[in-house]
Amino acid sequence: MEDERTFSDICGGRLALQRRYYSPFCREFCLNCPRLSLRSLTAVTCTVWLAAYGLFTLWENSMILSAAISITLLGLLGYLHFVKIDQETLLIIDSLGIQMTSSYASGKESTTFIEMGKVKDVVINEAIYMQKVIYYLCILLKDPVEPHMISQVVPVFQSAKPRLDCLIEVYRSCQEILAHQKATSTSP
Amino acid sequence: MCAQSITSTKEAKWQKVLYERQPFPDNYVDRRFLEELRKNIYARKYQYWAVVFESSVVIQQLCSVCVFVVIWWYMDEGLLAPHWLFGTGLASSLMGYVLFDLIDGGEGRKKSGRTRWADLKSALVFVAFTYGFSPVLKTLTESVSTDTIYAMSVFMLLGHLIFFDYGANAAIVSSTLSLNMAIFASVCLASRLPRSVHAFVMVTFAIQIFALWPMLQKKLKACTPRSYVGVTMLFAFSALGGLLSISAVGAILFALLLVSISCLCPFYLIRLQLFKENIHGPWDEAEIKEDLSRFLS
Amino acid sequence: MVLKAFFPTCCASADSGLLVGRWVPEQSSAVVLAVVHFPFIPIQVKELLAQVQQASRVGMAVLGTWCHRQQEPEESLGHFLEGLGTIFSHEPWLQLCRERGSKFWSCKAIHRQVSAAPDVPSEDQVMLIFYDQRKVLLSQLHPPTVVSDHQDGDTMASTGGLAVVFDTVARSEVLFCSDQYDEGPVRLSHWQSEGVEASVLVELAKRASGPVCLLLACLLSLISAASGCRLWKLWPLPFIRSKLSTCEQLRHRLDHLTLVFSTQKAQSPAQLMRKANMLVSVLLDVALGLMLLSWLHSSNRIGQLADALVPVADHVAEELQHLLQWLMGAPAGLKMNRALDQVLGRFFLYHIHLWISYIHLMSPFIERILWHVGLSACLGLTVALSILSDIIALLTFHIYCFYVYGARLYCLKIYGLSSLWRLFRGKKWNVLRQRVDSCSYNLDQLFIGTLLFTILVFLLPTTALYYLVFTLLRLLVVTVQGLIHLLVDLVNTLPLYSLGLRLCRPYRLAAGVKFRVLEHEVGRPLRLLMQINPLPYSRVVHTYRLPSCGCHPKHSWGSLCRKLFFGELIYPWRQGGDKQD
C-alpha cells in the first residue's frame, strides 16, 4: 500500500511524505522537497547579470560578460549536482538494515546502507541549528567494542528538515519494525 | 495574604534575620530598612596651602621641560655654545652632587649603600656612550622630516609629564617610562642640532635635568621644605625668563598655566570636596588594615 | 526473524533441482550458491559438497529445492521435491518455485521438527534477495572487514551480516572454477568462470613474474648496496644529499621498486593494490620521461636552452642591480637612513658582481651539463623535474644569500627592539615564569637602553625594506620550486591503478551494498535486488594514495606569516629541524 501526505519543513516550505508499505517488515519513506523554483533561479541570474553589466560599463571589458555567463552556468550545474537535493528516501527492512538514499536535482543518487546489526536505535533528537532549535530523526549506531555505548549518530532527512509531526510519523513505524526485530531476533 | 499576616502579627517585631520565619511577607519593608547606611566616612579634608605646596612638584616638572626646550632652542639657533653649556652643566651637577650628600648628612647614601666609585662609573658610562653615539645621532634622523621629529618629541615630553611620579599612587604612574620618554625626546631633538658636539651636550644636559635634578628635588622637599619652595620659585622664574626671551606670548601663557595649577586647581579641588557623596554600608567589601607581609618576611 | 534467501541472478533461469549453499543461522539467512540439476545421485552430491567444503572451509549444505515451472508438469514434481526433503535433511527446508505465468515467485521455508506439531510443517516469512554472483565474488568491501581466522568459516558470523555473504561467495570460488567442459558426476548451474585456458596470457605472466621479480630484486639490492657504501657517508655528501631533491626522489623511487619486486607474495588485497599502484605510477612516470627525452633530443633543443640560459641569468642579475640602485635612492619616497642604506646597497652589489663572474666562468660547460641532465629523464619525469628544481635553486643562489643576510639583520633588529621596548616600559621578560614582569632598572641601564632603542627605531625602516624586497624575491623562487614539487608529488602519490579499476570495474571496490525493491504483490515473498555500492573516487584516492617523499614545506599559513614577520628563515624543503618539531 502507498499513501502521500504533505507536511512543512522548519522554514515553512511544504514537503510531501510518501509512505510505501511493501510488507510488514519492509517500509519506505520518501520526502520530496519542492523543486527548484523558477522565480529564485531567475532572480539569482538577473542579479549576477546586473552586476556583470555594472562592471562592464565600468571597465569596457567583454571578458566580464562571458565570465558572468560561465559563472552562472557552472554555478547552476554545481548547485543542481552537488547541493540541491530533491528527494530523500528512508528504506527500512526488518533484520536486514536501513538504507538512506538522497537523490539530487541532477539525478545523481547517493546511498548509504546501515546493517541492522549496527543499528542501536532510531530516535528523535533536539539540536541547535543556525539560529533555531530543531527536532531531527537520527539513527544511533552501536559501538563495535561495547554494544551498549553509542559510537555515532547518523541524522536522517538532513537536507529537507521536516517538522516534528512528520518526524513522529516516520519514527512510529520505524519503532514498530525495530520492536518486531528485537522480539524475533531474541527468540530463535 | 499580606493583610492577614499584618493583622495577625501586630505585636510581632520584625528583625533582620533569615534563620527564623517571620510573620511578614518576603517583600516586607521595615522602618529599619537602610538604617546602617553611612555616607562619606573616609572623605578627607584638605588644607589649601598644603595642596599648593604639593602642587609645586608639578610646577617643577613643567619648568624643567620648559627649560630644556628653551636651551635646545638656543643651541639650535646657535646662540649658545655647546662648550659653555657643557661647562655650566658639569659645574651645576657637581654642585648638586655635593649638595645631595650635604642635605641629609649622607644617611641616604648609607641606606642605599651606593659607593662614590659606582657614581663615577655610571657618570663615565653616560659620557662615554653619549660621546660615542653622538655622530650616529647626528645622521640618525636627517631623512625624517623636521615636523615629524617635533611632533614626536612634543608627544614624548607630554608623556613624560603624564607618567611622572608626582607622589600620587595611581596605576599609570611609571617613573621609568617617563624618564625614558624624556630621553627619547631629547635624542630626537638633539639629532636636529647642527653638529655632533651639540648633540652630545644636549643629551648630557637632558640627563642632568630629567634624571638627576628630580632626585635632588625630592631630597630637598623631604628635608628642607622652605628652601624647596624657594628653589621652586627661582626655577619657575628662570624658566619664565628664558621663555620670555624667545616669545612673550608663550611666556604669558606659561605663567598663566603655572598660576592656575598652583593656585586655582587646589581651590577647585577643595570646592569639589563639598559635593562628595560616598555611600557605605555593611555590603562594602572590607579592606584589610594591617599589613600581612610580616608573616612572609 | 525473517528468513533471507540470497539467490544468484544467474540461476534464475536454471532448471529445477536442488539449492546448494550455506545456511547462516545467526541472521537466519540462506546463501544459495548453485543449483544441482536432475538427475543426480544423492551420495555424489554429498561427496561434491564435502570436497568443496574441505577446499573452501565453508559449511556447504543442501538448502532446499528449486523448481522452475516451465518444463515439468507440476503434480509429478511436487511430491518428488517433497520427498527430497527427507533425503537431505536441513532446517529450515526451502522450497523456491517460479511459476510459468507470473513473474512472481513463491517461496516456502518449512520447519519439520517443530515440537508442537511434528507432522504439520510450519512456515515463516521469507525474503528473496537476488545478487550477482560474479560481482559479489570479485568485489571487496571497504573498509575491509577483518577476516577473523581461516580455520573455520562458520565463525564469520562475528563480522557483519553482509560480510558473511560476501565471504561465503568469495571462499566458494573453487565451486565456480571447476572446468565447465568435463562432465562431473553432478550437473551444477551457477556463474561459470572461464576456467584456466581462457586466460593463457595471464597464466604465462603469473609463471614468468616469479623469476623476473627475483632478477630485478637482485639488481635493486646491488644498487642500494652501492648507495649504502661508506664512501657516501663522508662529511659533505649526506648534507648535500638531504638538500638535493633529486636524491630524495631517486631514493623514493628505489624504495618503490624494491617493494614492487619483492619476491614474497602480497598477503592482503590492499597490499596487492598498493603494489599495483606503485608499478603503474612508475611505468607512467618513465613513459612521460621518455616522451620528454625524445622531445628534448629532437632538433637540438638542448643547445637552444643552453644558449638561452646564460643571457637569462645575466638579465636577472641586471634587474637585481637596478633594483638595488633603486633601493639605494629614496625608494617609493620612503625615509631611509642614508648611511646604512649605502652600506647595505654596496654590499649586495658586490655579491651580484661575484655572481655574474661565476656564471660566465661556467658558461662553456652548461650545454654538456644540460645534455646529461636531459638523459636523466629516462629515469622518469619526476627525476627530471626534481633536477630542474635543483638547477633553479642553484641558479638563484644569490637571491637566497641576499635573503639570508636581510633576514638575519632584520631578525636581530626585531629581537633587540622587542626587548628594548620592554625596558622602555620598565618591564622585563621573566624566563622562568614565561611572562613579563615589572623590574626597576638603574639609571645608566635605562639611559643606554633608551639610546639604543631610539637608534634602532630610526634604523628599522631601512633594514625592513631590504628584508621585504629580498623576501619577496625569495618567495617567488620558493613558489616555483613548490609547484614543481607538487607536480612530482602528484605523480608519486596518485593511485592510478585503483582509479582505473574504479572507472572500469566499479563493483571491484565496494563501499557497501544497496537494495532495490522489485515490484511485488501481496501474499508473495518480498523480492529485493542487492546491488554493489561503489566506492566514491575521493575515498578511493584517500584510501590508496601512496606515501609521498615529504620534501616540501609543511608550514601552516599562520606560522609562515609569523616566521616572515620575525625574520626567521623559511626553506622550500623540509628541514632536519622541522622533522623534530
Added chain:
Amino acid sequence: MACSGGGGHGQPSSAILSPVTPGSLSTSRTRAHSICMVSDFFYPNMGGVESHIYQLSQCLIERGHKVIIVTHAYGNRKGIRYLTNGLKVYYLPLKVMYNQSTATTLFHSLPLLRYIFVRERVTIIHSHSSFSAMAHDALFHAKTMGLQTVFTDHSLFGFADVSSVLTNKLLTVSLCDTNHIICVSYTSKENTVLRAALNPEIVSVIPNAVDPTDFTPDPFRRHDSVITIVVVSRLVYRKGTDLLSGIIPELCQKYPDLNFIIGGEGPKRIILEEVRERYQLHDRVRLLGALEHKDVRNVLVQGHIFLNTSLTEAFCMAIVEAASCGLQVVSTRVGGIPEVLPEDLIILCEPSVKSLCKGLEKAILQQKSGALPAPENIHNIVKTFYTWRNVAERTEKVYERVSGEAVLPMDKRLDRLISHCGPVTGYIFAFLAVLDYLLLVFLRWMTPDSIIDVAMDATGPSGAWTHQNPDTTQRVENDEVLDTPR
C-alpha cells in the same frame, strides 16, 4: 553537585514552621507556570549560583511546574541536555568573554532566546546573578516579547570605584522595568535597592538553602586529641585568604595541638603554601586543593571549628553547611553573614587577623572545656533553618504575584527607561529597546511563531518525563547533538 540527586528532600515539609503558609503544599496549589531560568553560571561550572538554580529548579519541578534552564556552552557541552527529573538545559553556543560570562551585544542572543521562549511556551523568565550578561540579555528580550520577568541577585557590590559605578548603572537599566527582584539576604536587598534605585516593595528576600541531608555530622571522623580548624572556600582575595595566611602562623605558634584543613583552589593558594614553607607547618596545615561538592561534607566533619574569612558575602552558604555538620563557626562580620545564623552558633569577628584570632581562641577554649553543644544538636537546630522546599514555596509566591501583574507595554517601558535611568543612559537604552523590538518584528516575519515546533514538555503538568508516556521522543542523547556550524 548539579547531578547529585533531585533537590533537597531532607524534610517532610518545612511549611509547618512558617506561619505565612500553613499547609502551603495544598492551598497554594494554583496553576502551574512554565519557568525559564537564565544564567551564564550553571553546571558544569560550580558555585553558589549554580547550586541555587539547580536545587530551586528541582523543587519547582517537584511542585509541578515546568522548568527549563538556559545557559551558554561549556567546552563541548553544547546543545540540549536533560538532568535529573527531566530538567531540560539549553547550552547555547555563545562566545564567552570574561570568567564564564558571555559577551553581550544585547541583540545577537535574541533569535535563539526568542525561539526557545516560543517553543517552550515560557511564561516567566527568571534570571540569576547580576554578573551574568546572558541573564540581562534575557530580561531585556523578555520584556520586549512581553513576558513576566524575575531577577535574583546573588552578590553584593560597593559604590566606590569606577567599575562599580558603571555596573550599577547597567543594573539600574536592567531592573527598572523588571517585575520582581529576589535577594538572598536583607543586606543584599538594601544593596540592590540602592544600586538599582528600586522601589523596595518589589524586592523580596528569599535566602539560599542547603540540603541538610547532605550535611550531617559525624563526630567519629574527628580526632579529639587535636583541634582541627576547617576552611573551605575559593582561595581568592574576596574570600580573605590573606587574612588566613596571617591567622595560621599566629595560632599554630600559640597552640601546638591545632591543625588546619584548607579546601579550595585559587590564585592565592601560593601565599598559603609560602606560609606553610616559612613556618614548617607541613604536618599541621593540609591544603586539599579543589573539592568536589560531594566531598565537602567529608572534609567538614573532620574538624571542630569552621573558619570563614570572607571580606564580602551576600549569603554565606559555607557557614550554614558547616553548622549543619555540627561545627562551631567563626566568621567575619561582613555583608549578610550576621543574618544567617543565630548568635549561639556563630562567633562574629571584625575582618582583621587580631579579631579573628581572638574569636578562634574563644572557640578553641569552648571546645576544650566542652562547652560546645553536641554536633547532633547543632545539626537538628540548623536543619530547620533553610530548606530548598521552603525556598521553592516562597519563590512560587513571587511567581504568583508576578503572573498577576501586567508587563509594561512598549511606550510605558520607554517612558520608564527615560524617566528612571537618567537622561543619557535612558535615551540610549530606550533607543536600544526600540531596535530590539524592530529586530523581534523582523524575526517574527522571518519565522512566524506558527511554524516553530512546540517542544515536548519534559516537566510540568503534562511532563513526558514525570508520567512516562510510551511513545515520547524525549530520549536523552547527552553525547552527540548537532551544533550551529561556526
